[in-house]
Each structure stands twice: as C-alpha cells, then as structure tokens.
Amino acid sequence: MSSGRDNILLAAEELFGANGFDRISVRDISEAAGVNKALIFYHFGSKDELFKTVLLKYFNDHHIALEAAWSASGDIYERLHRVIDAYIDFMVEHHAWPRLVQQISSTQHKDFVPIVQEGLLPLVRWAEASLSEVADETGPRSAYHLFETVAGAVLHHFTHAPVLAPIWDQTPLAPHVIAERRAHLHWLVDVILDALDKPYEPYEKSDSQDS
Amino acid sequence: MSSGRDNILLAAEELFGANGFDRISVRDISEAAGVNKALIFYHFGSKDELFKTVLLKYFNDHHIALEAAWSASGDIYERLHRVIDAYIDFMVEHHAWPRLVQQISSTQHKDFVPIVQEGLLPLVRWAEASLSEVADETGPRSAYHLFETVAGAVLHHFTHAPVLAPIWDQTPLAPHVIAERRAHLHWLVDVILDALDKPYEPYEKSDSQDS
C-alpha cells in the first residue's frame, strides 16, 4: 500500500513546503513518515537528493498541467485565460509548491538553483513563444515583462498568504477568496491584452533615477 | 568610525539577505564583520534578535521612503507613479530586503512572521486608504487585489532575479534592465488606472473550478 519511499516523499513535500528546507531535519521527516531515519538515506542518498526529488516531481506535474491548458482548442485569448486558471488550480492543489521555489530563490541555495532554472526554462520559453502574437518584441511591453508581471501577481497571493492572513481579515486560501482572486487575475489579463492593442505611450513626468 | 556593532549589522544584512537566515551562522557573521563571535551576543543577545534588528531597520527605512513619495504634492495619478518609483528605488538600493521578507514568508518562521506582519500592516493600510478613490470597495478590483498585484509585479523581478539571470540573456539587476522594468510598471499602473474608470465586466467562458 503505502511504501516507505512514498511516505517519505509525501512527508517531505509537506514539511519542506511548510517550514523550509533548512528548518526541517531528516529526523522530522522520518517521524512524520513513520519510518526509520536511515531509510531516507537508503532511498534518496541524502537530504539534498530527497529535496531535489520533490522539486523535480513538482516541476514535472506543473509543466504538464500548464501545457494541457495551453494546447487545448481556442484562440489565444481563450487559451491564456485557461492557462491562468490552470496556474491557479495548481497552486491551490499544491500549496507547498510556490513556497519551495521561493525558498530557493530567496536563499540562492547553490545546489538547488540549477534545478529551479532547468525547471523554469521550458515555462519561460513557452511564455515567450505564446505571447509573441500580442506582445511587443522588445521594450517594456515585451513577453519578458508581461510574463513576469502576471506570474508575480499569481504567485504573490499564494506565497504571502499565510503572512497576510491576519492583516486581511480573512484567510487568502479560503475558497471564496481564491475565487475573487481568480476573477481579479482574469480581469487583469483582459486589461493588459486590451492595452496591448493600443500603441505604447510611455509614462512621463517621473523624476526618479536609477540606482 | 566603524564600531563593532555597526560592522555586525552590515555583515548580517548582507549575509542573511544573500543566503538566508538558516544558512548563515553566527560565526559567518562574526568573521565577515571582523569581530569575535561572542560580541554578537553581547550586543544583540541572540541570533534571532540580531535578525529582528535587521528586519526592523529595513521596515523603518522602507516606510519612510514610501511615505515621502506619497505625501509630496500632486494628484493621485502622479503620487502613485512616484510611489512606484520609490518602491523600485528602495529595492535597487537594498537588494537584500525583498529576499529577507520572502525567506520569512516562504518558511513561515514563527518567530519572525509577526515582525513582518507588524511591518507590513501600515503599508497595507496606507495602500487601502490611498487607493480608495480609484478602487472598488469590494470584489476583484478592490484595493486589496490591486495592491497585491502591483506589489507582486515589482517584487517578483527582484526576488527571482538571480535565478532567472541565466534564462534571460541579461542580468535583471543591470541598470538598463531595471529602467525597462520601471517603464513596464508605470505602463501597467496607467493601464490599470484607466481600466478602473470603466465598469467591471467579469471574464466569462472559463470552465475551471476551485479545488
């Protein structure tokens, strides 16, 4: 039924996602999985490799989910909205996922950054390709920036949720809050797509300076 | 000039921001600061308190910077754009900052989450208040969602920069890339403000469902 290996992976996902790679010991995972500590090393070789296994599994599922949403029928408008939904659905189902990636990006853990880079690469390339119809080729409205903005808008909700929960007087992961966020993001995409039809008018009057 | 205490704070900022609280030892900091390890405990009492000191200092500076941008003269349009610039400027100057907050939100470190919450509270309240003129009172276009989206769009660039650098063929922290990102964000704010003038038309046809 529940093999030792699978129990370990499940416990690792949960604990790493909720507390961070560095704050979870192998002992914690073995206890949560109900197995001997040494079994983790038997199956995965090291704590690092266990973490990488979790990461790769997520990246794989993630990629499959977005790909499916994009490749189904419809015009670019429909497809983009479908991808937004798939993206949100994935976060809802795998609440540990955005936090795992954020742990790595915020600590630049050198053993894991390459894994994230490899995992994100196809997603980024896909975004560039699929936005090419609507985005400018370069400049402030290029696929590069559009992707970053939408991804940030989606991710931010899920990664900051537990921190912001007591500030907003409701938990950001409650179904009705998610639904409202989903509506916001669809609205945002519409707004952006509409604006891309019009010529780019740079903002003026700003007197700030870089660095 | 460079007192022990200040050296410690500087080293802690740098190291914590670049590598994460859990991956930096008191020894690392003491060596980077050129002081004895025990001195850190003399001045700050514990590693936790040192980290809190760094956090609070940042929150304070951050708050002051945004407040100054907002309170200066101009209509809401001008002021919002000025805040965007101030926000970006702060990230450019304190590259460790967004990563520190992200470390805490992604690991939910229970000793530090309250600090982040206290630090973010005035910012969030201020955003709600200042957006009240243009935002809906509730729903997908409320101040709540607008703030989250713009904050995510700004932060995402800086927190993911080192991870994405090799994927984009340029470093996201290079001045000209920052300048382009800045232009994008101003454009985004313009687009959003324009759209808020029009009545809300929800996106239809989506067949996705919440978890």
Place this chain on the structure above:
Amino acid sequence: MSSGRDNILLAAEELFGANGFDRISVRDISEAAGVNKALIFYHFGSKDELFKTVLLKYFNDHHIALEAAWSASGDIYERLHRVIDAYIDFMVEHHAWPRLVQQISSTQHKDFVPIVQEGLLPLVRWAEASLSEVADETGPRSAYHLFETVAGAVLHHFTHAPVLAPIWDQTPLAPHVIAERRAHLHWLVDVILDALDKPYEPYEKSDSQDS
C-alpha cells in the same frame, strides 16, 4: 564457477588488505564482489567472521608453504635459505597478507589478536626448533631474537613498500627490486650464520639506559 561465496572472499582479501578492516564496509565488499550485501551475512554470519575466514585461509597457506620449504632435503644452511625464499615468494604472491597481520598487531583488535597468535604459534615454535642447532639457547643470540630480526627484515620491506615508494625512486614491489631485496636477505642470513660460529662478544661503550 565463480560462486557468490568465493567472490566475496576474494573481494574481502583485496579490500581488507589494501585499506584495513575498519575502513572497508560490508557494502564495499558486496559491491566489489557483485553480490547483495545480505548474502555476506548469509554465508559468513558477520563482518568479523568474514575477516577471520580470510585470516585463517592465509595462515594455513602460509604454514604449508614454509613447511614445504623446510622439510625438503638439504643441510640446515640450505634449508634456511629455502625458507627465506618461500617467505618472500609468499609475500609477493599475497601482497595483502603482511598488511592484514600488521593491521591487527598495530591496533590490537581484541577479536582478531587471538587468531593471529594461534596462527603464528606453530611458526614461532618451528623457528625455535629449527634454529636450535645454530642459535644460542638464551641471550641476545637466541632463536627468539634471530627469528624476530629476520622476520622483521623481510616483512618491513613489504609492509612499508607503498609508503616508501615515492621516497626511494622506485617501487619496492617491482620485480628487480624484489630480486635485489632477496639477495640482501640471503646475504644477511649468511652473515648471521657465520657470526654465530664465533663466540659472542657483547658491544661495549654504550652509555644509553632503558627508560
């Protein structure tokens, strides 16, 4: 042909001899032998018993080789030289052997010392008996000391070989070096046997003292 049991014994001899009992794990041996780790316990019961099996096999072969050299025809002079050759030949063929014994004597591993003692006992007794014609009965030229000296002179070359290789500009196990060492040892035995014919004249003038 190559049964699991034999593969294990061969791998164990090689690895234990080259690296030491404590530095070789059961896993190392099972991998080198190409068998499952548990099979070693099935055949030998424990790591200790496996080591003992290797030791006993060597002692047996060793004893047979020396015995054969000694019992063949000839006067004591001829026979001693033949034993020297057999001794050297055995070391050349079983380069792991002297190191195994040395590991035990230098670490006094209490589980294995008795095995070595039992294994050496007949050799020592035989040496006493066979040297009785030429050696003094007691004192500095007794069989006791002669045996120790010659054994040390032979063994030392083989046990220190890998350490001294880069110091001498040649490897001590190269055939021509072995041949020269062999000649030296025969010369040494001649010199000692000659001297034993003359009355013992103790060395004088030494002003050293025991501890």
Place this chain on the structure above:
Amino acid sequence: MSSGRDNILLAAEELFGANGFDRISVRDISEAAGVNKALIFYHFGSKDELFKTVLLKYFNDHHIALEAAWSASGDIYERLHRVIDAYIDFMVEHHAWPRLVQQISSTQHKDFVPIVQEGLLPLVRWAEASLSEVADETGPRSAYHLFETVAGAVLHHFTHAPVLAPIWDQTPLAPHVIAERRAHLHWLVDVILDALDKPYEPYEKSDSQDS
C-alpha cells in the same frame, strides 16, 4: 595547568596508539580527556587534523632524538651504535609511536600517508648519507637495504610485542627483555659492519623465482 588542548592531545596519543585511528571515536577521546566532544573540533578542526597533529609532534621529537645521537662525537662505529640506542629509547618512551606509523602503512590511509612520507624522508636521507662510508653504492648491500633491515629489526620487536607476548613466555616490553633485544641489535650491527668490510659474495644454489 592541564589545558583542554593538552589533555586532548595526550588522550589522543594514548588511544590512537593503542587501538588505531579507526577504532577510536572522538567521543572516546573527549571522555578520556575529560572535556566536551565539541572542544576537540574547536581546537583541531577535525578528527583527521587531531591525528595529524599527534603524528607531526612525534615525527619532530623522533627526528630530534636521532639527530642528537648521530651528531655527537665519535667515529662512525660509535655513532651508529648510539643511534641504535636512541632509536630503541624512543620506542620505549613512546610505545604508541611505532604502532601509529604501522597503522598508516598497513591501511594506506590516503590522508595520512603523505604525512608519514614527509616525516620519514629526512630520516631516510640521513641514513643514506651516514651509511655511505660503509655501504656499497648500489646492490644488495646498499644503504637502502641496510637501513630497511635494521629499522625492521628494531621496529618489529615493538610493533609485534603485544601480539607475541603470550607466545614468548614473557612480555617483550619488560626492561630485561628490552635490554636483551638491545644487546642483540648491537651485535647485529657489529656483524653487519664487519661483513661489509669483506667483498660481497652472492648466495648461490637458490632455485626460487620472482613471481
């Protein structure tokens, strides 16, 4: 008085020498020294470095002792005998020493072999130089072989002592046994020096062959 560092070094010498590097844990040493385990890492950084420290200290003392014996007045005959005495005296005083070296040579522990090589180099070079008057330049009676033989004859007694004790009916480290061994070694040196005066007559009749 007895600083933590010195206690650790003394305990390490004793335990490593008696039981072998691999059979002694850091915990064993810390308990024998009456200090906390972590203090060993504070002072020496690692178990390996602690062992190296012990080795280097011994090599230094050893070198000094032999050098003093050799450089004092007298002809080569007197000086060689004095070195033999110094060599034996050193073993008597530091009974752990020959076993430490033998552990390394018999296990070829790759981190320590270089240390032994560096430590032995000057001793070997010195032996070559000092024996140049009496030894052949090459061949079976070269300084190379003479050194190896005498060193083996001396060392063998001390390294095999505990193993052979129950075989001989007396302990090889008892003062009167040491005294007898000392007499034997002086006799051996005399015999060898005398023989070197005569031309070399190779042993014949041997029908053995190199592997």
Place this chain on the structure above:
DNA sequence: TATGAATGAGAGTTCATTCAT
C-alpha cells in the same frame, strides 16, 4: 541461494550560546 527494504546505534561535525577574564 539470493535480494530489497528496513532498522538501531553510533559516527563526525556544526551550532547557538555561556562565561571567566
């Protein structure tokens, strides 16, 4: 015979923290 999965004990090492000076 042979194996993959599992385990308890213990290894070396790091860490935040304390304290006498």
Place this chain on the structure above:
DNA sequence: CATGAATGAACTCTCATTCAT
C-alpha cells in the same frame, strides 16, 4: 567592549545487521 575556551543539543550520514520474500 571584547575575547578564547568551553559546552549541550542537534544535525547529516554510515554502518552492521535483520527479515520477509
């Protein structure tokens, strides 16, 4: 203010060994 020495707790990882199959 500042330090070197010292410590208890916890960490990742390895090991010999067992057992169901």
